[in-house]
Amino acid sequence: MILSVFITIFLAGCDSRYLILNPQGAVAQKEYQLIIFSIILCAIVVIPVLGLLVYIVLRYRDKPGNKAPYRPDWDDSKRLEFIWWGIPIIIIGILGFATARTTYDLVDPPEKDVKPLTIEVTSLDWKWLFQYPDQDIATVNYVEIPKDVPVQFVLTSDAPMNSFWVPELGGQLYTMPGMAMGLWLQADHKGEYFGSGANFTGEGFAHMNFKVKSTSTKEFNQWVKQVKETAPALTKADYNSLAKQGLSLEKSYSTIPKGLFQEIVIKNGGQYYSQHHHMKNEDMKTMNVASDEQTHTQHEHQEGGK
Secondary structure, eight states, rough: OHHHHHHHEEEEEEEESGGGGGGHHHHHHHHHHHHHHHHHHHHHHHHHHHHHHHHHHHHHHTTTTTOOOTTTTTTHHHHHHHHHHHHHHHHHHHHHHHHHHHHHHSSSOSSSSSSSSSEEEEEEEEEEEEEEETTEEESSSSSEEEEESSSEEEEESSOOOOOEEOOOTOOOEEEEETTTEEEOOOOOOEEEEEEHHHHHHHSTTTGEHHHEEOOOOOHHHHHHHHHHHSSSSOOOHHHHTTTSSSOOEEEESOOOTTTTHHHHHHHHOOOGGGGGTTTTTTHHHHHHHHHHHHHHHHHHHHHOOO
C-alpha cells in the first residue's frame, strides 16, 4: 500500500512536460520501463528505512513512562546484519542484471524487419549538422525522420565534445572528435520532438537545440524530394563556414560533398571509426586508406623537419 502511494505521488506529473517520462518510441519505452523498475527496487529499501527511522524515534525516545527496553551494552545482531546487507546486495544484483540486459538490447535496431535510415550527425560550435548519406541531403538544427522506422544516428564532433539527446526518443550519447558513435532511435508516432546538446561547450551552449520531426514514410519521401528541388547544395566552403563558432538558423541542403563525414572523423583522429558495425565495407576501406595516407604524410613532415 505504501509503495503504491509512493509511486503514484512520484509519477503524478508524468506527462509531456517531463520529456524523459514521456516515451514516444521503442528505445525510449525500454529505458522508461527500466527507470520505473529501478524506482520500485529502490523504494523496497528506502520506504522501510524511512519507516524504521520514524518508529525508532517514537519508540525509543526519552519520555516519562516509556517502557521500551534499555540495553546500553547491545552492539551486535547477526540476524539484523544479514537483513540490512543481504537485501541491498540482492537488489543491486537484480538492478545490475536488468540494466545490462537493456543496455545490450539497445545496441541492436529496435525493429529488425524494417530497413533502417542512417543519419550522420556532427556537433559544431554551436549548431548541429545532419547528413543523410542515402538521400544525399543535409540539414542544420533540425532533422526529419519517418515514424516506425529505426534510425541509426552516427555521431561525431568537429568541436568540443558534446552529447546528443532527444529525451522522448531515447537516451543521450556523446559526440567526440575522431570517433563515430552509433545510436539507435525510433519514433512510433508522428510529431515534433525536442533535441539538445546535453554537454556544456561554451558561450553558445544554451542555443544548441534542434527539433526532430516524425512523419509518415510518404511525407518523409516528399520532404526529401522538396529539399532536393529547392535547397542549395552544401559545399566544402559552406561547411567550413558552419564549422566556425556561432549560431545558425535551420537550413537545408540538396546535396552533400562525398565523404564529408568521413573527412571530419579522419581529421580529428579517426582511428576508432572502422570498429562500428553500422559502417558499410566500402566506407571502412576508404577510412582505413585515408587514415594510412594521413599517418604517412605526418611521418614525412616529421622526417623533413629533422
